[in-house]
Amino acid sequence: MRAHVLYELQPDATLSVCVWCSGDMPTCWLVSEDDRHKPIQLLHYLTHTLGRGPETKIKDQKCSRQQVELTANCNRGFVTVKQLGSNPTSLDDVVVGKGNQVTFKPGQKLYLVNHLYPYTLLFREDSSPVSTPEDRSRAMKRARQGDAQEERDEDNAKIFRISQPSCSTSTVRPQITQSPTAVRVSAAPWNQGLKVSMQDPNMQVYKDEKVVVIKDKFPKARFHWLVLPWDSISSLKALRHEHVELLRHMERVGEHMVQQCHRSNTLHFRLGYHAIPSMSHVHLHVISQDFDSPCLKNKKHWNSFTTEYFIQSQDVIVMLERDGHVKVKDDVSELLKLPLRCHVCHKEQGTMPKLKEHIRLHLLP
DNA sequence: GTTCTAGAAC
DNA sequence: GTTCTAGAAC
Numbered sequence: 197m198r199a200h201v202l203y204e205l206q207p208d209a210t211l212s213v214c215v216w217c218s219g220d221m222p223t224c225w226l227v228s229e230d231d232r233h234k235p236i237q238l239l240h241y242l243t244h245t246l247g248r249g250p251e252t253k254i255k256d257q258k259c260s261r262q263q264v265e266l267t268a269n270c271n272r273g274f275v276t277v278k279q280l281g282s283n284p285t286s287l288d289d290v291v292v293g294k295g296n297q298v299t300f301k302p303g304q305k306l307y308l309v310n311h312l313y314p315y316t317l318l319f320r321e322d323s324s325p326v327s328t329p330e331d332r333s334r335a336m337k338r339a340r341q342g343d344a345q346e347e348r349d350e351d352n353a354k355i356f357r358i359s360q361p362s363c364s365t366s367t368v369r370p371q372i373t374q375s376p377t378a379v380r381v382s383a384a385p386w387n388q389g390l391k392v393s394m395q396d397p398n399m400q401v402y403k404d405e406k407v408v409v410i411k412d413k414f415p416k417a418r419f420h421w422l423v424l425p426w427d428s429i430s431s432l433k434a435l436r437h438e439h440v441e442l443l444r445h446m447e448r449v450g451e452h453m454v455q456q457c458h459r460s461n462t463l464h465f466r467l468g469y470h471a472i473p474s475m476s477h478v479h480l481h482v483i484s485q486d487f488d489s490p491c492l493k494n495k496k497h498w499n500s501f502t503t504e505y506f507i508q509s510q511d512v513i514v515m516l517e518r519d520g521h522v523k524v525k526d527d528v529s530e531l532l533k534l535p536l537r538c539h540v541c542h543k544e545q546g547t548m549p550k551l552k553e554h555i556r557l558h559l560l561p
Numbered sequence: 562g563t564t565c566t567a568g569a570a571c
Numbered sequence: 572g573t574t575c576t577a578g579a580a581c
Contacts, residue, residue, distance in 0.1 A: 386562060414563075474563095491563095494575095494576075495576080496577095
């Protein structure tokens, strides 16, 4: 979806320097080899579901509306492909298989279904959506360079992480508008990442005069957004009675995000705040309850969304209206150490892999 | 917040 | 030997 309000760039506007988000990373494009449609951009680490429909112009009933799930790693130059549909998706001549995941690299061909509808990958250093024979030849060249280059890229990434801990750095492109609260950042500490991401137009999926919505950079479910106020409010502790209307607005915007989601009829969502968030700047989580995500990795992740560590938006608003502040229990962090328990049937699971396997059983097919 | 990795658990 | 967790570093 498009942002609802775009601010005009003021001549003296301070341009953000992104140390947290995608910055100078190459952009990733999925190129239809039979020229059915223009290249589709795959955003770094954001799951993109592809199948029959207007986006691909595929009408073939053998192709599911959600045939594959694609997740690009723009830093390392590959895309993971998970087959969701029943009929075979294949990478070159190898069938992926329903539920299986493979790594798709430039030079390879992905056939969406039944060895039809071929796609290739293109990684570009700029984000302009073009697809020329030169691009394709460059993509092929990159592919031919093979694993050795990938290793070098990985090494570069390692070196870069040491000097720039959060991520790559880039000035925001001048044609893109800035919010009124743009900040100058040269090397933000990791816990200031949201302040940077929320200013980045490439991350914004909605904005209005009070709030901005971004996709969580490491989503813990199929759909995971963060609603942030433009006003700098560091945490729940800083909230006062005067913020009630802002929080109500954040909740309404969160509900709006759910409503516009094509899976809102089949997925349950929760809206809430972490009792003690790691990242600075108040943010409302809007998260689908499938918890089907490779970024969901450990007990802290799980318990932060499935115990009372996750405080429902409405409860925060009620507390604020009633008491004028939000009270968080002193020992709330202990909740993060609780045994892993399924959020649907409450059955305890011994390890994260077992929990993740278990919660898949509760997913609709 | 993530990544990395030592060492515990299996 | 492999899997998994948890704590340090960033």
